[in-house]
Every structure is written in structure tokens, then in C-alpha cells.
Amino acid sequence: MRIELATVALLIFGTACATSSRPKAIDADAGAIQIRIDNRNFNDARIIAVTRGGERRLGIVQGKTERDLTLPWETWGSIALRVQMLAGETFTTPELETGPGELLELTIGVNVRGTTIRR
DSSP states (O other), X not given: OHHHHHHHHHHHHHHHHHHHTSOOOOXXXXXXXXXXXXXXXXXXXXXXXXXXXXXXXXXXXXXXXXXXXXXXXXXXXXXXXXXEETTSOEEEOOOEXXXXXXXXXXXXXXXXXXXXXXX
């Protein structure tokens, strides 16, 4: 009986963990943009949003992982993303026009200069 209860508890816990890690869709009315980051580099990367209003640190993406970040974004405007590798090198993407509800995809290459951003 105890083994069966423990098995059921593990299945429920495992399902809850798997469900919570999925990226959530962004609604255009939510006033935010989603940034999907694929860090193919071995080193961790700090991601900073650069806009006309200044800079805002978004988070750190560990090496060889993917992560979704959300940034409040009320209107259309331009954004660039600065990638600071925690082991040294820094790279800033070209500016990209974006608006609420959009998804940006940032791929950090093995060579940081190979970083790309797209809508």
C-alpha cells in the first residue's frame, strides 16, 4: 500500500513539474514580449535589453540550455539585446522593431559573434 501511494505521489509531482516548465503563449493585449534564448555556447550568458529608455537586465541563461524570458512591452519600438558571456566577451545584436505579443528568438552561437536575433 505504501509503495503504491509513493508511486502515485511521484507521478503527480513529475507531471506538475513537466507542465510548469512549458513556455506560456504571450497575448498581444498582455503588454509583453517573449524572448526565447538558445545558448549554444558552453558559458553562461547574461541577457540585457537595450532600448531608447535605457538598459534592463533580463536574466542569465546557462551554457548549452534554452530559456524563455518575458519583458513588459506596451507599444511598438526598437530593442537590441546585449549578451555578456560570464567568461568575458560581450555582443550586442542589431536593433529590431517589435510590439506587444511578439516572440523574439535569440541564438547565442559557440562563437559569440555568431549570435542572431529574429522575429
